[in-house]
Structure formats: structure tokens, C-alpha cells
Amino acid sequence: MAAHSVFNLAPATSLLRSNPSQRPCQPSSVPILHSSFLSSETLSICSSNSNPSWQLTRRRPLSATVTLSLPTANPDRAVSVSPDKIPKWSRRTIKSFAMAELEARKLKYPTTGTESLLMGLLIEGTSSAAKFLLANGITLFKVREESIKLxxxxxxxxxxxxxxxxxxxxxxxxxxxxxxxxxxxxxxxxTTSHLLLGVWSQAESPGHKILSALGFNDDKAKELGSMIQEPGYHG
Known part of the structure; x- marks a missing residue:
């Protein structure tokens, strides 16, 4: 497992809902990841559930907390770069990461792996990477199915x-x-495309194996890499 000691953990405010069916979703107590060189901000993305049995037991829905920085194993990698040249994670990439954590929890996995990152991209659904995967026949259902097989x-x-x-x-x-x-x-x-290519770069990872099983290959990766280089590209 990669170390996360480079981050400060700050608890977010926790509010319990007295009427889950009527009041807006509130974030549960979650640590907010703070990078040493990227700013942070939180959003709360909560899943709804109208199942009566859920309301009776008052179980809190799964929620994902999004920050403007994602975990890095080496926060000093950009210290020699001028602040205006330090890349920032796009909002779609951040949301995809939050959805990846949420999917890992839904599948009751103890970790967020490359397979979860793929599912997060597809759950977010609006990014260039998600559209590229879908255009090549790689759907959330297929990735989830292959993840369970693997x-x-x-x-x-x-x-x-x-x-x-x-x-x-x-x-x-x-x-x-x-x-x-x-x-x-x-x-x-x-962008999300950088993240997708990052998953593909890990040749022995579950995510790479799943992509390969579903028809993704080096030619597809090169095609996506060329798209990233185009002026005005947004992922």
C-alpha cells in the first residue's frame, strides 16, 4: 500500500439527518486530504435511496467527499516548478476519483485499485476519457463484471x-x-485522459488487465495520447 502520511487529516463537520426522505444530504465525518502544494476544497456527492426499509433503519447513504487535490506519494515533486506551471487536477478527474472510492465501498473492497479508478471514470460519465471508453465498447457493467472475475x-x-x-x-x-x-x-x-493512461501505464495492475481484456491496447492509448496534445483539449 502507498503511504498517505504526507497528508494532514482534517475531520469534516458531521450532521445527522432527522428525516432522510425530506432533508438534503449532509456529508458524514470524513477526512479531507490536503496536499502540500495543491489547494483543497470539498464538495459532497450523496446517493439517494427511497427504499422504505432504508428509511426505517435510518442508515446514512454512501457519500463521496471531493477535494481539489488527489493523493501523491511524493508531494515535493513540483517544488522546483513555478506556481503557475504546477498542474491542477480537473474537476471531472476529481469527481471520477471520488466515484472510484465510492464504487470500491459498494463492492466492499478494502482498497481503491486501478479497477475502481476505471469504474469511477465511467460513473462520472461526462469526461473525454469516459466517452472514449464507451466509444470503444468499454462500459461500466463490463468493467465491474471483469473486476469481480479478477x-x-x-x-x-x-x-x-x-x-x-x-x-x-x-x-x-x-x-x-x-x-x-x-x-x-x-x-x-x-485530465481524466491522463488518469486513464496512468491506469494503462501499470501493466500488471487489475485495471490494465481489465482494459486489455475489453479490447483496449497500445494503439488506443496512443490515439488518446494524441488527443490530449490537441489545442483546446478538455478532458
Whole structure:
């Protein structure tokens, strides 16, 4: 597992709802990740559930907390770069990451792996990477199915942590995406396409194996990489 000690953990405010069916969703107590060189902000994305039995037991819905920085194994990688050249994670990439954590929890996995990052991209659904995957026949259902084939089903009695820690492969995928954007020297945003290519860069990871099984290959990766280089590209 990749270390997360480089981040300060700050508890978010926790509010219990007295009437889940009528009041807006509130975030549960979650740690907010703070990078040493990227700003942070939180959004709350909560899933709704109108099942009567859920209302009777007053179980809180799964929620995802989004920050403007994503975990990095080496926060000092950009200290020599001028502030205006430090790339920032795009909002779609951040939301995809939050959805990846949420999907790992739904599947009752103890960690957020590269397979979860793929599912997060597809759940977000509006990004260039998601559209590229869908155009090549790679859907959320197929990725989820392949994930279960490869990793098995989670224990139904297991409760995933609020933020399932990243696997080493997933951390390297994030770092690859950041470093690739940093190498360009252009600043700007790290897009969902960078994240997708980061997953593909980890050849032995579940995400890479799932993509390969579903028809993604080096030619597709090069095609996506060329798209990123086009002027005005938004991921």
C-alpha cells in the first residue's frame, strides 16, 4: 500500500439527518486530504435511496467527499516548478476519483485499485476519457463484471473504510498522470485522459488487465495520447 502520511487529516463537520426522505444530504465525518502544494476544497456527492426499509433503519447513504487535490506519494515533486506551471487536477478527474472510492465501498473492497479508478471514470460519465471508453465498447457493467472475475466479490459482512486506501498500482497511476502533465511544462489541468493512461501505464495492475481484456491496447492509448496534445483539449 502507498503511504498517505504526507497528508494532514482534517475531520469534516458531521450532521445527522432527522428525516432522510425530506432533508438534503449532509456529508458524514470524513477526512479531507490536503496536499502540500495543491489547494483543497470539498464538495459532497450523496446517493439517494427511497427504499422504505432504508428509511426505517435510518442508515446514512454512501457519500463521496471531493477535494481539489488527489493523493501523491511524493508531494515535493513540483517544488522546483513555478506556481503557475504546477498542474491542477480537473474537476471531472476529481469527481471520477471520488466515484472510484465510492464504487470500491459498494463492492466492499478494502482498497481503491486501478479497477475502481476505471469504474469511477465511467460513473462520472461526462469526461473525454469516459466517452472514449464507451466509444470503444468499454462500459461500466463490463468493467465491474471483469473486476469481480479478477478480484472476486467482497465479503458481504465487510465494511469498507470511508476512504479505501489506494493500492500501490493506483497510487502510481495517479503519480504517472501528474508527472506526464508536469513534463509538458504547460501547467493547466490533469485530465481524466491522463488518469486513464496512468491506469494503462501499470501493466500488471487489475485495471490494465481489465482494459486489455475489453479490447483496449497500445494503439488506443496512443490515439488518446494524441488527443490530449490537441489545442483546446478538455478532458
Amino acid at each position: 478480484l472476486g466479490k467482497g465479503d458481504m459482512y465487510f465494511f469498507s473504510p470511508e476512504h479505501p486506501p489506494l493500492t500501490e498500482d493506483a497510487q502510481r497511476a495517479l503519480d504517472w498522470a501528474f508527472d506526464e502533465k508536469l513534463k509538458s511544462g504547460e501547467g493547466g489541468e490533469i
